Amino acid sequence: MTDRSLPLLGAPLRDLFLLQSGATFLNHGSFGAVPAPVRQAQEAWRVRVETQPDVFFRETAWTALRETADRIGRFAGAEGGGLVFVPNVTEAVATVLDAMRFGPGDEIVLFDVAYAAVKRAVDVTCARTGAQIRPMATGLRMTPAAYAEALRAKLSAKTRLVLLDHIVSPTAQLVPIEALIPIAREAGARVFVDGAHAIGQLRLDITRLGADWYASNAHKWLFAPRGCCVLYTAPEVRAQTHPVVVSHYYEDPYPRRFDYVGTRDVTPYLAAAAAADFVDGIGLDAMTGHRAALLAAADQALGRLGATPVIPRAPALAAWALPQSRPAEPEDGPALMKALWREAQVQIAASATHGRLLLRLSLQVYNDTGDIDRCATALGRLGWPGR
Ligand SMILES: Cc1ncc(COP(=O)(O)O)c(C=O)c1O
Numbered sequence: 001m002t003d004r005s006l007p008l009l010g011a012p013l014r015d016l017f018l019l020q021s022g023a024t025f026l027n028h029g030s031f032g033a034v035p036a037p038v039r040q041a042q043e044a045w046r047v048r049v050e051t052q053p054d055v056f057f058r059e060t061a062w063t064a065l066r067e068t069a070d071r072i073g074r075f076a077g078a079e080g081g082g083l084v085f086v087p088n089v090t091e092a093v094a095t096v097l098d099a100m101r102f103g104p105g106d107e108i109v110l111f112d113v114a115y116a117a118v119k120r121a122v123d124v125t126c127a128r129t130g131a132q133i134r135p136m137a138t139g140l141r142m143t144p145a146a147y148a149e150a151l152r153a154k155l156s157a158k159t160r161l162v163l164l165d166h167i168v169s170p171t172a173q174l175v176p177i178e179a180l181i182p183i184a185r186e187a188g189a190r191v192f193v194d195g196a197h198a199i200g201q202l203r204l205d206i207t208r209l210g211a212d213w214y215a216s217n218a219h220k221w222l223f224a225p226r227g228c229c230v231l232y233t234a235p236e237v238r239a240q241t242h243p244v245v246v247s248h249y250y251e252d253p254y255p256r257r258f259d260y261v262g263t264r265d266v267t268p269y270l271a272a273a274a275a276a277d278f279v280d281g282i283g284l285d286a287m288t289g290h291r292a293a294l295l296a297a298a299d300q301a302l303g304r305l306g307a308t309p310v311i312p313r314a315p316a317l318a319a320w321a322l323p324q325s326r327p328a329e330p331e332d333g334p335a336l337m338k339a340l341w342r343e344a345q346v347q348i349a350a351s352a353t354h355g356r357l358l359l360r361l362s363l364q365v366y367n368d369t370g371d372i373d374r375c376a377t378a379l380g381r382l383g384w385p386g387r
Contacts, residue, residue, distance in 0.1 A: 003281030009290040010368035017366055023345040024374045028362035029172075029197055029317050030349055032219045032226060041274030042225050045267040057263065064270050065259045069230075071273040072218070075280070077205035078232045084258035085269035087227045089196040091244060092215035093118050093163075095231065096192045097125045099213075099241045100161050104130030109154045109189070110163040111136050113171055113353060118163065118194060134159070138168075140310045140321060140354050144176040151180055155187040164211075166195035166202070170351040171310045172319040172360055174202075181210050190237065197221060199230065200279050201316050212237045221316070224275040225268040231258075287365050291316035294363035294372060301376035307359065316363045321356040324386035328352035332385040344378035357384060 007013045016035040019025050025033070034042075045064075049056045070080030086092050102108070108122055112135040119133075126133050136150040151162070162184035164177050177193055184191045192213040198204060200221030206214045214232040218224035233241045238254035243261045250257055279287065295318055299309060307320035324332075333351035336359070340346040349360040361375070 014366040026361045028364040042271035075276040084255045092231045102129040102131035106131040106160045107158040115169045159189040167197040167314045170353040172317040174314040222275045224272040228268040291363040297369045319358045319360040328357040332357045
């Protein structure tokens with residue numbers, strides 16, 4: 001249901017955020033931004049904690065966390081009993097790697113463009129257990145068939161876990177996981193989906209995807225406070241899935257064992273319900289329509305600079321390869337980000353991926369075409385490394 005008290009999409013909505021005035025923010029995907037109604041909901045929870053900490057931690061939080069899981073479950077197509085909260089996808093990945101109990105010879109398959117911290121976690125797990133990492137080769141223009149081929153090329157009888165990004169971080173590619181999950185499952189592997197950028201950007205039906213685990217950062221596209229990730233665990237792997245930190249309830253059944261992991265701030269988790277209300281209040285379809293118009297505007301403006309889109313595309317996170325007179329170097333991405341912010345107060349993301357300099361934009365409900373114009377004008381004026 002649309003909440004008519006919310007401002008219109010674009011610049012008017014920007015007033016709900018604390019983002020620095022006069023600057024252009026086109027990188028919501030990295031760290032999110034929290035609108036006023038969600039900040040207020042979190043503050044209300046903080047007041048309840050401060051008013052009676054004992055009652056909050058011994059009683060209120062237990063019930064409230066389950067109610068919030070039910071709310072997020074309704075939003076994302078999963079039963080609340082299958083959902084737990086962890087601070088971020090990084091911890092969700094650690095949880096799953098721990099649950100797998102790898103040994104020598106086991107193989108873990110993931111994309112060559114998987115998020116760097118996720119790759120690092122897998123590398124460390126391999127070094128500790130003797131498992132082997134098997135990266136799938138991808139490119140900047142992928143088709144569903146090319147993804148399936150890349151996966152099949154790495155699956156073997158030893159594959160125990162396949163990690164699939166739903167939306168790839170550096171390339172913003174929307175991966176056809178609906179087709180890839182069954183391929184991995186048929187090969188006898190467990191599947192973890194890194195949906196860091198999914199909830200609030202894509203319409204999710206998590207249970208129907210058929211993955212063993214699915215994690216999504218609510219603090220990105222759902223607008224929850226930072227430190228809020230939802231982790232879905234399929235029934236058959238719940239018994240083996242524990243928090244990475246051992247606390248009182250470690251041996252309790254899933255999901256209860258995740259609902260108290262030492263004294264910690266659970267207000268980002270509880271404010272996720274207000275975040276889902278915020279998205280529903282505007283309407284995910286209305287958000288998607290607004291973001292699609294911005295994407296079309298960005299294609300036009302960046303196309304004039306010779307940039308070419310990376311595909312397949314996600315609805316609101318998009319990347320373009322910038323033309324260079326030499327192969328991209330690792331420092332090109334950070335250098336471009338810094339220059340655009342320092343010289344033009346335009347915040348974007350950029351990386352050197354597959355030998356190309358990629359510009360990544362987040363097209364968010366508080367952006368309008370003026371933001372796209374400012375970004376393209378600044379790029380045209382300042383250029384980029386190796387232009
Ligand atoms: C695809 C992907 N996976 C994992 C992460 C890690 O998220 P966090 O830093 O919240 O743990 C990110 C963050 O941007 C990401 O883009």
